[in-house]
Amino acid sequence: MSRHTAGGTIASMDSSHTRREATRRKLFEAAVTLIAEQGFSSTTVDEIAERAGVAKGTVYYNFASKNVLFEELLRHGVEMLAASLQNAADEVAERGGSRVDALDGMIHAGLYFISQYPALTQLYVAELWRTNRTWNSTLMMVRERAVSVVADVIRDAVAGGELSEEIDIPLTASALFGMVLVAALDWQSFQPDRSLDDVHAALSRLLQGRVSGHQGTGGAGAEAGSGRS
Amino acid sequence: MSRHTAGGTIASMDSSHTRREATRRKLFEAAVTLIAEQGFSSTTVDEIAERAGVAKGTVYYNFASKNVLFEELLRHGVEMLAASLQNAADEVAERGGSRVDALDGMIHAGLYFISQYPALTQLYVAELWRTNRTWNSTLMMVRERAVSVVADVIRDAVAGGELSEEIDIPLTASALFGMVLVAALDWQSFQPDRSLDDVHAALSRLLQGRVSGHQGTGGAGAEAGSGRS
DNA sequence: CCTCTTGAACTGACCAGTCAGTGCAAAAAG
DNA sequence: CTTTTTGCACTGACTGGTCAGTTCAAGAGG
Known part of the structure; x- marks a missing residue:
């Protein structure tokens, strides 16, 4: 699936510690946008994997389940x-x-x-x-x-x-x-x-109270039960 | 539930109308709690029907789809x-x-x-x-x-x-x-x-502004860009 | 050589939407 | 008044599709 003809460089970016960390970050980023858009249950693991640019198996190698992710x-x-x-x-x-x-x-x-x-x-x-x-x-x-x-x-x-x-x-x-x-x-x-x-x-x-800054006729006051019927 | 109490006969049209209305209301009530708890996509139509006390088919008789409901x-x-x-x-x-x-x-x-x-x-x-x-x-x-x-x-x-x-x-x-x-x-x-x-x-x-009522040293002021770098 | 990733095939559960059929009350027919 | 028809509201088994999670053999990287 290497659509970037890796040129030999991009992959070796600063994986701060391990490749694993980088993969997990990619998965977080993919998951957060997809879940924000669609909600948790209508976001599929396949979608997350695809957007992160990894294989589905990788998701399950890094996280025990969709819930844990x-x-x-x-x-x-x-x-x-x-x-x-x-x-x-x-x-x-x-x-x-x-x-x-x-x-x-x-x-x-x-x-x-x-x-x-x-x-x-x-x-x-x-x-x-x-x-x-x-x-x-x-x-x-x-x-x-x-x-x-x-x-x-x-x-x-x-x-x-x-x-x-x-x-x-x-x-x-x-x-x-x-x-x-x-x-x-x-x-x-x-x-x-x-x-x-x-x-x-x-x-x-x-x-700061400038909005209701004028002292109202009592409505905005703190007294409870102001004439509610 | 007879809107026009015009006599014994007109009520007929009304009651047929009201039965559906009652069912729809029951479905709304069931759906709102379930979806609030679980979210839309993880709430099943079967669950909604069960909580409302109707059959699944009734949901689709009253609403074109889960989305429309x-x-x-x-x-x-x-x-x-x-x-x-x-x-x-x-x-x-x-x-x-x-x-x-x-x-x-x-x-x-x-x-x-x-x-x-x-x-x-x-x-x-x-x-x-x-x-x-x-x-x-x-x-x-x-x-x-x-x-x-x-x-x-x-x-x-x-x-x-x-x-x-x-x-x-x-x-x-x-x-x-x-x-x-x-x-x-x-x-x-x-x-x-x-x-x-x-x-x-x-x-x-x-x-009312009592919370930040004391005039602060400028932080709560309205001037933009207050010392943020 | 050990850790991590790939990709595709597979399973089994789950679920939205369908449809042929039931029940029933009011109108029509007898 | 009794019987038949009509059609609305509802039923629930069934279908076709989707998806989480599994498996595994074959790499890639370090």
């Missing part, structure tokens, strides 16, 4: 995301920024990550709130890993007096996460020409 | 959601509330809707940003239908001077939508005991 993909992806977010928060801290600044930096990093790995993001969104799947525990871990990075920074900010003690940490972390996720997916899908900083500014503005 | 389900669901959001906004307006109050009312309505139809919500999240699927145009329409209800209210608020002209309407609508969506899914999945009003209050607080 997918789970390792999920784990690998979330490690990248968590590291990226953590790194953004740390950089802001090093530079002497506040915790709230760190949150803002994480939003930026989140947007950047999603713009770099749109397929991976689509895939997470599609699978993350699913129940009853075989790889449910993996998904649980993945979600926890991502959200806790955000929640930790919020917790620190509350402890340091930067944020009100009244806020609900896990829920706020989720909401923030969702806001960035959905806004970024919409950006990528429907307004891909806009710059990252532009989108980032819009989200910062929303959070 | 799903598309009609999506359309039916989003109509319910859009109506619910619109209704919430209208009620606030009738009561003399501001547009921002209307937005808040829509957040409440969104949370309520999701708590009532969690499976439908999971399903939308899972499918909405998928590309390359056969029912892509349906999904496009569905998304547009839901987001535009929010965007319209934001637009009115901007026109009426309640919100800054600087805000990005479609992006803000998406972000708001995503915030509610993800927060609600997390609420349902991980803290189901909390009350709706509690969750609503947390989100209102986030939007």
Whole structure:
């Protein structure tokens, strides 16, 4: 199947450690786009192998099953995301920024990550709130890993007096996460020409409260049960 | 179920119509939970039929295909959601509330809707940003239908001077939508005991800007390209 | 020579969609 | 009032195709 007449060179690229690693990476890349497009169950192993440019047998030499391939993909992806977010928060801290600044930096990093790995993001969104799947525990871990990075920074900010003690940490972390996720997916899908900083500014503005900045007649207030019938 | 109680005879036409309707509703209900749990392609028509308590043939008597069943389900669901959001906004307006109050009312309505139809919500999240699927145009329409209800209210608020002209309407609508969506899914999945009003209050607080309410050292500011390298 | 990859053939389970037939209630005929 | 017809709604066994996973002998690379 060597359609590149190998010329003798391309194959010997930097296989960082083994040929095996390179093959596994190729399979991850092929799988992530296909599964993002079509979903897990309608993506066939033959398709993954073909897009990765390897034989089907190779898939099963490297991964025990289609399920295992997918789970390792999920784990690998979330490690990248968590590291990226953590790194953004740390950089802001090093530079002497506040915790709230760190949150803002994480939003930026989140947007950047999603713009770099749109397929991976689509895939997470599609699978993350699913129940009853075989790889449910993996998904649980993945979600926890991502959200806790955000929640930790919020917790620190509350402890340091930067944020009100009244806020609900896990829920706020989720909401923030969702806001960035959905806004970024919409950006990528429907307004891909806009710059990252532009989108980032819009989200910062929303959070900063300039959107509902005027003190409303009470509706946007925090009091519960506002006249719902 | 006799829409026209005109007497004993006209009911006949009605009942024949209603039997089918009841079956279709049962199939919708069965399909929505199964697909939310397992995804579209790993949910079999046999499963749907079994859960609905009908024979497989009945599915195909009522719907041209598995795809068509799903598309009609999506359309039916989003109509319910859009109506619910619109209704919430209208009620606030009738009561003399501001547009921002209307937005808040829509957040409440969104949370309520999701708590009532969690499976439908999971399903939308899972499918909405998928590309390359056969029912892509349906999904496009569905998304547009839901987001535009929010965007319209934001637009009115901007026109009426309640919100800054600087805000990005479609992006803000998406972000708001995503915030509610993800927060609600997390609420349902991980803290189901909390009350709706509690969750609503947390989100209102986030939007109201109390979270990042202190004026940060610039990180949360709206200026673009804030020190990101 | 040991690890990894190839490619094609094969198996067995699973599944979307089909179709000939059943049940039944309301209209038509007797 | 009784019998027959009509056709809607539903049934479930069956078909043809698809796909995960297996096997293996023959390389390729290092």
